[in-house]
Amino acid sequence: MNGIFKHMAAPGAEYRTDLPIPEVGPTDLLVRVHVAAICGTDQHIYHWNEYASTRVPVPMVFGHEFAGDVVAVGESVRSFRVGDRVATETHIPCGHCYQCMTGNQHNCEEMKIIGVHVPGAFSDYAVIPEACAWRFDDSLSYRHAAMLEPMGVAVHGVFSGEIALQKTVILGCGPIGVMAVGAAYAGGAAGVMAVDIFDDKLAMAKKLGASELVNTRRDNLVQRILAWTDGRGADVIIDYTGNVGLIEEAFGGLRKAGRFTMVGLPSKKLSLDLTNAVVYKEAHINGSTGRLMYQTWYQCEAILKSGAISLDDVIGGVYDMRDFERAFADIAAGHPGKMLFLTDYGKANGD
Ligand SMILES: [Zn+2]
Ligand SMILES: [Zn+2]
Structure with a gap:
């Protein structure tokens, strides 16, 4: 598959066309990515500052704000099916620490983050735990769904x-x-x-x-x-x-x-x-950190469905994933708004 690959512990990244499609574990979903968005965290990883160098296990695909279609499910998955349109909660909760047991999974004591501690989604396919998938409302586009995670913050x-x-x-x-x-x-x-x-x-x-x-x-x-x-x-x-x-x-x-x-x-x-x-x-x-799982997601969709605001007004640029260097340069130059990547599949789909 194609993807933006953080190939070494230094500034920059590579667009690769020969990456393996990630393996689906028993509680995972395989998602075909339509649209991904660039987060401040991705800039840290791309430019390789201290935040990134103390967390990210290179080499790997990074990126964590995205939306796509479920194309395969692990054998223990019960709540999602092939064909579901999903966005992704970035926090991977452990499910059994004090925070997780008291309704605060978003602030788990053993928190792992998609695209930071484990491989991410600036690629044609991404694997996510079932616990991190959000089936988004029919009224939302993939572009808007990819922005639900930062909107949740x-x-x-x-x-x-x-x-x-x-x-x-x-x-x-x-x-x-x-x-x-x-x-x-x-x-x-x-x-x-x-x-x-x-x-x-x-x-x-x-x-x-x-x-x-x-x-x-x-x-x-x-x-x-x-x-x-x-x-x-x-x-x-x-x-x-x-x-x-x-x-x-x-x-x-x-x-x-x-x-x-x-x-x-x-x-x-x-x-x-x-x-x-x-x-x-x-x-x-x-x-306030991250988003409540999943109260905030319901709030985000309620806001968007109310029609009070449109996320179209937040989009700062839409780029082919191959043009990632230009996208990161535009952000560094101070361009306003959220920058989005389209995969080839997203482009073919008219996203
Ligand atoms: Zn983010
Ligand atoms: Zn936990």
């Missing part, structure tokens, strides 16, 4: 606290940030303020329902929030950047007893005046 953060009638600030307008804008808008927020440093990313956020756009290269974030909220501060602030300076600044725009949710991954420590920023404010701070 956005949605889980947004719905990790109250959102309806809340004045909500979304920090960061990368693909997940703009989907969070859309989720907050669809969830009935009393206005969504989108924050970034690129005007084209802010323009995308506007399409997803942002009513206020703040470019922190020009605008003072806290002043804009206070002007928007009668000086009270935002009810909800959700960070999708991991940018330490921005997070520290944004706390100044949180209202008393407001919610600050962290989804982005800061690479260094934060410095906060906890007395004023948290204690006196009675701020609620929570972290």
Whole structure:
């Protein structure tokens, strides 16, 4: 089969036409891939930074956001059949640790990740455990289904606290940030303020329902929030950047007893005046990682079926898988939106 192969522990990857179709274990599905999407994690693997070099067992196919058709099932599989259209939950839960036993499979203590710890899906075929398959709604295209996994990261953060009638600030307008804008808008927020440093990313956020756009290269974030909220501060602030300076600044725009949710991954420590920023404010701070299995998936589909937003407005580019170098270069150059790959089969299918 064809696929993007991480051939060695160094930057780059190879498009190969001679890869073996992966073997199907007893609890696995073999999926013929139509569409795959590029995640931040894939950029780490492609450019081979520290995150990747300490986790990924090269050589292997990477990529984990995808949708396709089930073409074979292992002998113990009961819930899926050949012909099912599936998207993929990236977290492989162990099924028996404390987290898994208490409804938190998405935060399993022995977590493995498709396309990071085990081979992925930038290829014609991929094998996934039955526990990671999501049969997506008939109304969704393969393109949109391939984006459900990252959309879930956005949605889980947004719905990790109250959102309806809340004045909500979304920090960061990368693909997940703009989907969070859309989720907050669809969830009935009393206005969504989108924050970034690129005007084209802010323009995308506007399409997803942002009513206020703040470019922190020009605008003072806290002043804009206070002007928007009668000086009270935002009810909800959700960070999708991991940018330490921005997070520290944004706390100044949180209202008393407001919610600050962290989804982005800061690479260094934060410095906060906890007395004023948290204690006196009675701020609620929570972290959010991945997606609930599978509550978040139902929420994502409910949002899309409501028609409140369209994932077409999040697509930044669609590439033949052979052109992967161009796709990664466009992301590195700061192009907005989610970049998708089509396999030959996806192209033949008109995806
Ligand atoms: Zn991802
Ligand atoms: Zn577990």
